[in-house]
Every structure is written in C-alpha cells, then in structure tokens.
Amino acid sequence: MATKLVERPKLNFFEKIYLSSILHGLALTFGHIVRLFRGKTKVVMQYPEEKWDSNLPEYYRGAPALVTDEHGRERCVACQLCEFICPPRAITITPEEIPNNDPWAKVEKRPKAFEIDMIRCIYCGMCEEVCPEQAIFLRKDYAITGESRAEMVHDKRKLYEIGGVRTGLVNKWNELK
Amino acid sequence: MDWFLIITTLIKIVVVVFLAILPSVAYSVYFERRVSAWIQDRLGPNRVGPLGLLQPIADGLKFLLKEDVTPGHVNKFYFWLAPALVLVPALVTCAVLPFGSEMQLPLWLQDLIGTKANIPMVIADLDTGPLFIFAISSLGVYGIVLAGWASNSKYPFLGGVRSSSQMISYEIALGLSIVPLLMIYGDLHLGKIVAAQAKEGWSLLPFWTEGHAFAFDLKKIALAVPVGISFIVFMTAIFAETNRVPFDLAECETELVGGYHTEYSSMKFALFFLGEYAAMIVGSCFAVTLFFGGWTLPFGLSAQQLGAVGPGIALFQFLTLFIKVFLFVLFFIWVRWTLPRFRYDQLMRLGWVWLFEIALVNIILTAGLLIAFR
Numbered sequence: 010m011a012t013k014l015v016e017r018p019k020l021n022f023f024e025k026i027y028l029s030s031i032l033h034g035l036a037l038t039f040g041h042i043v044r045l046f047r048g049k050t051k052v053v054m055q056y057p058e059e060k061w062d063s064n065l066p067e068y069y070r071g072a073p074a075l076v077t078d079e080h081g082r083e084r085c086v087a088c089q090l091c092e093f094i095c096p097p098r099a100i101t102i103t104p105e106e107i108p109n110n111d112p113w114a115k116v117e118k119r120p121k122a123f124e125i126d127m128i129r130c131i132y133c134g135m136c137e138e139v140c141p142e143q144a145i146f147l148r149k150d151y152a153i154t155g156e157s158r159a160e161m162v163h164d165k166r167k168l169y170e171i172g173g174v175r176t177g178l179v180n181k182w183n184e185l186k
Numbered sequence: 187m188d189w190f191l192i193i194t195t196l197i198k199i200v201v202v203v204f205l206a207i208l209p210s211v212a213y214s215v216y217f218e219r220r221v222s223a224w225i226q227d228r229l230g231p232n233r234v235g236p237l238g239l240l241q242p243i244a245d246g247l248k249f250l251l252k253e254d255v256t257p258g259h260v261n262k263f264y265f266w267l268a269p270a271l272v273l274v275p276a277l278v279t280c281a282v283l284p285f286g287s288e289m290q291l292p293l294w295l296q297d298l299i300g301t302k303a304n305i306p307m308v309i310a311d312l313d314t315g316p317l318f319i320f321a322i323s324s325l326g327v328y329g330i331v332l333a334g335w336a337s338n339s340k341y342p343f344l345g346g347v348r349s350s351s352q353m354i355s356y357e358i359a360l361g362l363s364i365v366p367l368l369m370i371y372g373d374l375h376l377g378k379i380v381a382a383q384a385k386e387g388w389s390l391l392p393f394w395t396e397g398h399a400f401a402f403d404l405k406k407i408a409l410a411v412p413v414g415i416s417f418i419v420f421m422t423a424i425f426a427e428t429n430r431v432p433f434d435l436a437e438c439e440t441e442l443v444g445g446y447h448t449e450y451s452s453m454k455f456a457l458f459f460l461g462e463y464a465a466m467i468v469g470s471c472f473a474v475t476l477f478f479g480g481w482t483l484p485f486g487l488s489a490q491q492l493g494a495v496g497p498g499i500a501l502f503q504f505l506t507l508f509i510k511v512f513l514f515v516l517f518f519i520w521v522r523w524t525l526p527r528f529r530y531d532q533l534m535r536l537g538w539v540w541l542f543e544i545a546l547v548n549i550i551l552t553a554g555l556l557i558a559f560r
C-alpha cells in the first residue's frame with residue numbers, strides 16, 4: 010500500500026509563538042469589515058424587500074399545485090398515485106365519479122377533495138414525477154405561510170388557484186379515445 | 187454617616203450594575219452579532235428598530251417568554267444554582283473597579299442631606315483590589331463545572347471538566363502576569379494605581395513623565411518592556427478566564443453541542459450568556475484599569491481631576507472608562523471571529539509551558555530593572 014508522508018509545514022519562530030499569525034488573522038478580518046463598509050462586498054440579499062424570484066431556475070421545486078388545461082378540464086383523475094408516493098404523506102385525496110352527463114364523462118374519476126398539507130410537504134417533487142396525467146406540478150411559490158395549521162392545508166380550490174392553466178400538455182382524453 | 191455610606195453604595199451598585207453593566211452586556215451581544223456579520227461579509231441583525239438597535243430588547247423578551255425546561259435526569263438543586271453561580275461572581279468583581287476619582291456633591295445637595303462627604307467613585311474601596319477580583323472571578327468556574335455535572339449528560343460533563351482544567355492552568359498565569367505592575371506601582375489599591383497612571387502616564391504609554399509630554403525617560407521606557415509582556419500574558423489569560431474563543435473549550439459548539447449549557451433553556455441559559463459577557467466586560471475593565479489608565483485621559487490630561495470633582499467631570503470620567511472598555515470589548519469580539527479554537531493539548535501547553543514561565547521570568551526582569559533604575 011502506497012503511503013504518503015504529509016510534510017508538516019516548517020514554522021519559523023514568530024509563527025510558533027502564534028503572535029504573527031494572530032496579527033495576520035486580525036488584519037484579514039479587519040480587511041473584510043473595511044471592504045464591507047466601502048461597499049466592495051456583495052452583501053447578502055435583504056430578503057423581504059429584495060427577492061431572488063426572477064433568478065429562480067426552471068427546475069425550482071416550490072409548492073405543488075394542480076393544473077387545468079386549455080379545455081378547462083381539471084387534469085387530475087384521482088388515481089391517487091401521488092398520495093401513495095408522497096414520502097411524508099402530505100396528500101389526501103377523496104375521489105368521486107364523474108356524472109354521465111358531463112362532457113368528460115369518459116374520464117370516469119376526479120378528485121372530490123384534494124388536500125396537500127404544506128406543513129408536511131418536503132417539496133421533493135415525487136408527486137409531479139409519478140403523476141400519469143401531468144396534473145400536478147411544483148410551482149415556484151416558496152413563501153407558504155399561515156397562522157394556523159388549518160391555514161397551511163391547501164385544498165383543491167387553492168391548489169388550482171396556484172396551479173392555473175397549463176397548455177400544451179398531452180391530452181389523453183381526446184375524441185379518438 | 188453610616189446611612190450615607192450605605193445609601194451611596196446602594197446607588198452606586200444600582201448605577202453600575204443595572205445602568206452600566208447589564209445594558210452593556212445586552213449591547214455587546216448586539217455588537218458581537220453585528221461585528222461577526224461584518225467580518226463574514228453579512229449585515230447582522232438590522233431589522234428591530236433603527237440599525238437593529240432594539241434587537242437586544244427583543245432577545246431579552248424572547249428569553250423571558252421561552253419555556254423553561256428542566257430535564258428530568260438532572261440534579262435539580264445544582265442545575266438551578268449553576269447559572270446564578272456564573273453570573274454573580276462576574277457582577278461582584280466590578281465592585282472594586284474604580285470608575286472615577288471622587289465625586290463632590292453639588293452644594294444644594296450637601297445642604298439637603300447635611301453632610302460634606304465626598305463619594306468615592308468605586309463601589310468598595312478595598313486595598314486589595316486585584317486579589318479580590320481574582321478570588322471572586324475564579325468562583326465563576328464553579329458555575330460552569332456544576333452546570334456540567336448537574337446536567338447529567340455527556341457533552342455538558344465534558345465541557346465542565348475542560349473548563350475546570352483550563353481554569354487551573356490559566357489562573358496562575360493570570361495572577362503572576364500582573365505582579366510586575368504591582369511591583370512598579372508598589373500598591374494593591376486599584377484607585378491608587380489609576381491615580382499613579384494619571385500622574386505618570388499609562389502603564390503602556392511610557393512617553394509621559396510628570397509634567398512633560400513625550401519625555402524620554404529611560405526607566406519608563408525600559409519598564410514598558412515587562413509591562414508589555416505582562417499585558418500579552420494577562421490578555422491571553424483573560425480570554426481563557428472568560429471562556430472566549432480561542433479558549434472556549436468549555437462551550438465549543440462544534441464538538442460539544444453547547445458544552446456546559448447544552449441542557450439549559452430560556453432564562454437560565456440567558457444567565458450563562460449574561461455571565462460570560464459580564465465577565466468579559468469586567469475583565470476588559472480590569473485590563474483598562476491596570477494598563478490603560480482606567481478612567482484617566484492619556485498624557486496627564488487628567489492629573490488635575492484627581493481630587494474631588496463635580497458631578498459633570500465624574501460623569502466624564504465614567505464615560506472615558508466606558509469608551510475604553512467598549513473598545514476592549516470590540517477587540518474581544520474581533521478576536522473571537524478571527525481565531526480558531528485551540529486544541530486541548532495546545533491550550534495546556536500554552537498555559538503551563540509558555541505563559542506560566544513567561545510570567546515568572548517577567549517578574550524577575552521587572553525586579554532587575556527596578557533595581558537597575560533605582
């Protein structure tokens with residue numbers, strides 16, 4: 010086995026009694042203060058006033074939300090795959106049957122209630138990945154706050170509100186089927 | 187006369203402890219956070235009030251309102267005693283530190299209370315100031331050791347053990363380091379040491395002899411060498427004594443979670459915090475008193491203020507001391523955010539092999555110089 014001997018740096022006397030290195034360090038940190046006050050340091054963002062929103066990357070994983078498509082159909086078919094996959098079990102779905110007189114009756118199933126508990130959600134994106142219907146997406150909203158636990162549960166209405174309409178998705182339920 | 191002494195002493199205690207030390211503790215925490223942020227290219231707390239200046243008040247409220255958890259596995263009595271044992275010695279030591287010369291009451295007040303006595307601007311006018319400080323401030327370590335022991339959990343325990351061995355190895359160097367000064371001034375009375383510095387120039391500023399600025403006095407300049415050495419040893423030991431980086435082995439967030447106060451919460455934790463900062467402030471005050479002329483101005487500008495002075499000048503003296511101490515506290519903070527922590531064996535080596543010997547040799551050097559320039 011090849012061994013490599015690490016050479017300890019040779020310290021001169023002043024370095025050995027710490028003083029020179031201490032002074033050097035003090036000068037270094039003081040330099041940082043001076044540079045900050047002369048405005049040469051790019052300071053951290055002042056969060057609520059300045060935001061990074063316009064720089065969020067395409068793949069940013071914010072709050073999960075449901076989407077409708079250009080036909081105004083809610084895309085979720087209540088297959089409950091996301092409910093199963095969700096690691097912290099944040100999603101609760103109550104499915105219902107679509108009545109026969111509905112134009113989209115052949116889809117057969119839709120969520121009656123769809124709740125995501127945003128206290129539990131870990132923004133992992135599993136729900137988006139697993140969804141066979143391209144119905145749930147992680148949006149760029151990250152400041153999800155509320156004053157009570159109940160407020161932190163996003164119900165169906167809220168989820169569609171965040172999700173909005175997404176066009177250009179595959180439509181499985183066109184006339185050919 | 188007795189009631190006069192008692193009442194003035196009480197007033198002095200209230201003013202020094204509650205109007206000077208505790209608020210400065212709160213604000214040194216604020217400066218600690220601000221300066222650390224500046225050093226790390228951040229901004230620090232700047233939201234609460236203008237420039238974040240109300241932050242300490244918010245912090246204090248937070249500490250008061252937080253739930254106070256006493257874990258089930260601790261030794262309750264010592265667990266409760268420990269925080270007080272850390273804070274109290276730190277505050278008691280400030281009793282002998284002079285913060286001015288002597289205050290003469292304005293005439294109407296003299297008539298009102300019917301006495302012509304002056305008020306010495308020190309809480310307890312002891313003849314053994316430094317000894318008192320050493321004796322009391324080393325009690326602070328009992329608080330830390332007890333906290334570590336009573337918490338009945340391994341990280342606090344390690345913190346407590348480290349703290350006690352650290353304290354043993356630094357106390358000696360701390361005590362020995364100021365012996366040269368005591369030899370030079372020939373007195374253990376802090377007020378007299380300050381008065382001597384007012385007349386003859388600060389210990390560390392030897393370019394002043396009685397009546398002449400920038401005078402070249404060979405004796406003083408020669409003596410500045412041992413004084414300088416003892417200043418370095420003293421400062422190092424004070425850093426260790428107050429458990430500040432680079433000697434914060436008892437606390438040591440990165441290795442020991444929170445060290446001796448891992449199990450503490452709410453106000454009890456805050457007391458440890460206050461104790462640490464109060465010790466730092468009193469330590470700075472002590473260093474200023476010994477080496478930088480206490481409440482005096484440099485170059486003999488305060489030589490006329492030595493006797494009894496009016497309230498205005500007394501306040502001015504107090505502020506002078508306050509500003510010096512503030513600069514020292516900034517230095518403490520600056521060092522904390524610059525240096526890494528010493529390893530345990532390095533610390534022991536530094537304490538026993540270097541500082542102790544240097545302090546001893548320094549005493550002999552001072553004695554030699556004092557004989558040579560007699």
Ligand code: SF4
Nearest residue numbers: 095130131133134136
């Ligand atoms: S992002 Fe992850 S945690 Fe959040 S709802 Fe989707 S699957 Fe659950």
Ligand code: SF4
Nearest residue numbers: 085086088089091140
């Ligand atoms: S969002 Fe997608 S995965 Fe979840 S129930 Fe609806 S269709 Fe199924």
